[in-house]
Amino acid sequence: MSKPDTELDLSALTWPTRLTLVGLWAERITHAFWPFWTVVFLSAVLLAFVGGGNPPAEVLWTAALAAGAGVIASLVYAWRKFRVPTRSDALNRIDRTMAGRPVTAALDTQALGSGDAASLAIWQVHKARMQARLADAEAVSPDLRVSAQDPYALRYVALLLLVMTLGFGSLWRSASLDDLTSGGLGQAVAGGPAWEIWIEPPAYTGKPSLYLNEVKVTELTVPKGSDLTVRLYGQVGRLTLSETVSGVIEAESAEPKTAFSRIVKNDGIIRIEGEDTAEWIITAQSDAPPVVEAGAEVSRQINGEMELPFSASDDYGVERGTATISLDLASVDRRYGLVVEPEPQEDIVLDLPMPYSGGREDFSETLIENLSEHPWAGLPVSIDLSVLDASEQTSAPTSVEAELPGRRFFQPIAKALIEQRRDLLWSRENAVRISQVLRTITYAPEGFFPSEVAYLTVRMAVTRLELAREFGITDEKQTEIADMLWQAATLLEDGRLADALERLQRAQERLSDAMKDGASDEEIAELMQELSEAMQQYMEQLAQEGQEGDQEQQAQGESQEITDDQLQQMLDEIQRLMEEGKMAEAQALLDQLMEMMKNMQVAEGQGGEGQQSPGEQAMEGLQDTLREQQGLSDEAFRDLQEQFNPDAQAGENEGNEGRNGGQGRGQSHDGQGGQQGEQEGQQGEGNQQSEGQQGGGNERSLADRQQALRDELNRQQRNLPGQGTPEGDAAREALDRAGEAMNRAEEALRDDQTAEALGAQSDAMEALRDGMRNLSEAIAQEQREGQGQEGQNQGQASRQNRDPLGREQGSDGMIGSEDNMLQGENAQRRSRELLDEIRRRSGEQDRPEIERDYLKRLLDQF
Known part of the structure; x- marks a missing residue:
């Protein structure tokens, strides 16, 4: 570097x-030296351990x-890598961090134009500026990162091991594992408890373990079979265990022990x-051993299914539990084929059903088996019920004497x-x-075998039975022929009804x-006619079967009743x-109609035309x-939705699938969906009105219908029975x-306040349900007081307590029975879909607050 041409x-x-x-x-x-101290640290750790x-x-x-070897290699690496830094290196690093390189410029000399006054003046101004910049110089931080040379961070691993060694040991004296044996640990424990005792009850009891060191009481009650664990610390023989709960007797010459594991079998002392x-x-x-008790008598369904x-x-x-069914031979009516001694048959062993959820300490279930x-x-049997607990204890025997249910033909x-x-x-002797x-x-067979298949099956069974007699009837042949006779009998019994049901399905x-594919009106009409004819044929077969088995149907008493007019109304x-x-x-x-058809009992006549009591009429009203x-x-809720989506056509806003007709669910807005009186009937052509007409008069129409409904309720209150009774007064x-x-x-x-109207309507429905519930109790009280006319009154109440579809009314005044409404896969699937849709809409934050409040109230009710 040349000498500067100005003073610096x-x-x-x-x-x-x-x-x-x-x-x-x-x-x-x-x-240069990071490998060296890494090796030194690792060597120190290795020396310590x-x-x-x-x-x-x-x-x-x-x-x-x-x-x-590691130290020498690291020193060689450091000797090659290390260079002693100088003042020029420091100035150069500072100069590189500053704009314009002022240190180099201040030390530089003018190469050209030194004889020109103007050029010299410019050079001096430049030198003065660079000299001024030197006042802003700052120290440069060193670059201490070596991650590129040590990508696995071995230096930090060595440092961590050294810190752990210094924290838990000493470089001059390292403890060995022998110090952790009885000498070291025993002396450490001797400063605290000299013994530890646990009692762990069996897992099936669900009770927690007991740590007797922390238990203050000296009298304890524990389940039999609990595990007793004892640990004694200190010099062997200074502490001993004496217990009488396990029944184990230690030999006098036995060596002293410091660990014990026993089972609590009886009362005693530890x-x-x-x-x-x-x-x-x-x-x-x-x-305590488990207890099992049989409920009501064994019942049988129409298909032969047993319920106990x-x-x-x-x-x-x-x-777990079992039901063992054995033949009560002494009670069998030994006639015809039962005169001979029966062949040995193994008892029937069935597993008792256990609750899927909840506790099994005390429960009730029903054994169902066909x-x-x-x-x-059909023969007398003895049904022995028994249950076991987790300790393999068996309950006391409980027997039920009954006739083994089977299918009636x-x-x-x-x-x-x-x-x-x-x-x-x-017996094969038969x-x-x-x-x-x-x-x-x-x-x-003419006139007796309506099914040709059944006749041929019986003839084949006869042939095989006679062939088997000649060569010996084996177990396989016996079972095969029995199956053929069963198949023929079921064909004869179910053939007519099954064919009719198959055609209906x-x-x-x-x-x-056709509904899914969007068929034409003509095709829909033809299919409806075919469904009506198939339903009529099925009802005729069902009625015939019902007449043949009238006693059996009456014994069940649970079938639905429905008339021809009611079926036709559903079809319409x-x-x-x-x-x-x-x-x-x-x-x-x-789907609901088909489910009813599969389970109903046809009621002859029109039904529903008998005289009703005042209480029944009031309840129906x-x-x-x-x-x-x-x-x-x-309908008010649909209008509230459309107020927040005024651009929708005929109520087709999000989540509301239509208002008047094609895409709506439930009743239409114009009042055609319910019983509304003459003034609403005149407005029943709302589906053909324009949107402006619908929107302009809808609120007024709903208000008028609300007023008419209030007037109807006033009329019903004047004829309400049960006056003077607590239930009747509560209903009023x-x-x-x-x-x-x-x-x-x-x-x-x-006043066009739809949200407030929805809240008031919800209160009205809740009050109506309370009134109907109280009225039902009042009617029941009157019936109990009038048991002298039990025959006629019960007959009328039995029919009038059903809705038009033959379902029982609920006790809270709701229409229909919850049991019947929830039967069938389609009804349950539909209920789940509706609830899921309500939950989905209530969780959409972009919906109006009033609408979401209404949806949440619906979820609270259901």
Whole structure:
């Protein structure tokens, strides 16, 4: 570097240069010597762990040589890498961090134009500016990062190991694992408790373990079978265990022990003897055996399914149970094929159903099993119930004497075939007699065998039975022939009804497919006619079967009753919904109708025309009022939705699938969906009005209908029975509240305050339900007081307590029975879909607050 051509003042660079030089020393030492101190740290750790354990000399020499080689290699790396930093290096680093390189410029000389005054003046101005910039010079931080040279951070690993060694040991004396044995740990523990005792009850009890060191009481009650664990610390023999709860007797010559594991079997004492004594009095609580009791008598469904209710209990819960069915031979009517001695049959063993959820300490369940095909079906049997708990204790025997339920056959030939099948399974000695009877049955099949397949099946069974007699009837042949007779009997019994049901299901499937595919009106009409004919045929067959088995149907008493007029009304409603384009509702109603057809009992005559008591008439009127109020509330809610989406066409805003007709759910806004009186009937052509007409008069129409509904409620209150009774007065008070809420809803609708109207309508429906519930109790009280006329009154109440679809009314005044409404996969699926849709809409934050509040109230109700 040449001598500067001007005077320099580098005093501003003194301290920045010194500090930068110190940083350069640290930087170059770090980059050059990090392998060295890494090796040194690792060598120190190795010395601490290996040297303190008295290892063999070969291990020590190997560790020393490895450490020495590492140190030498790291020093060689440092000698090659390290360069001593100078003041020029520091100035150069400062200069590189400043704009314009002022240090270099200040030390530079003018190369050209030194004889030109103007050029010299410019050069001096430049030098002065660079000199001024030196005042802003600062020390440069060193670069201490070596991650590029040490990508695995070995330096930090070595440092961590060194810190752990210094924190938990010593470089001059390292503890060995031998110090952790009884000497070291025992002396450490001796400063605290000298013993530890646990009692752990069996897992099935669900009780927590007991740590006796922290238990203050000395008298304890624990379940039998608990695990007792004892640990004694200190010098062996200073502390001893004495216990009488396990029944184990230690030999006198046995060596002292410091650990014990015993089972609590009986009452006794646990005592620690020696320098530190303690004692506990233990009471061993026995596990009580489980208890099982049979409920009502064994019942049988129409398909032969057996139902046996039972209850079971145990102090810690029942684990499993069985029902063993054995033949009560002494009670069998030994006639015909049962005269001979029966062949040995194994008892029937069934697993008792256990609760899927909840506790098993005390529960009630029902054993359901279909044993119609068993040889003992229809014969007296003994059913022994037993349950076991987790400790394998068995309950006391509980027996039920009953006739083993089986399927009833009403077709004469089918009954005869089943009887011969029973005789064959009873004993093979009946084969000759069975063959003769079957040949007699099939001698002239005309008029007796409506099914040709059933006739051929019986003939084949006769042939195989006679062949088997010649060569010996094996178990396989016996079972095969019995199955053939069962198949023939079921064909004869179910053939007519099954064919009619199959045709009905086929017609329903074709109609469902047509609705999904958007079939034409003509095709829909043809399919509806086919469904009507198939339904009529099925009802005729069902009626015939019902007459043949009238006693059996009456014994069940749970079948639905429905008349021809009611079925036709449902068909007409389905057709109307399809014509209006409400395919989803039509499909739901069709599924409900099919479910009813499968389970109903046809009631001859029109029904519903008998005389009703005043209480029944009042109840029906309140039911209609509640239904109408629900419809008004739904329509008001649709209008509220459309107020926040004025651009929607005919109510087609998000989540509301239409207002008047094609895409709506429930009643239409114009009032056609319910019973609304003459003034609403005149407005029933709302589907053909323009949107402006619909929107302009809808609120006023709803208010008028609300007023008409309030007037109808007033009329019903005047004829309300039960006056003077607590239940009747409570019903009147609830209906008064409903009327007041209806008045508030009417005023809100007239003032275009739909949100307030919805709240009032909800209060009205709740009050109506309370009134109907109280009225139902009042009617029941009157019926109990008038038991002298029980026959006629019960007959009328039985019919009038059903809705038009034959379902029982709920006790809270709701329409229909919850049990019937929730039966069937379609109804349950539809309920889940509706609830999911309500939850989805209530969670959408972009919906108006009023609408979300209404949806949340719906979720609270259901």
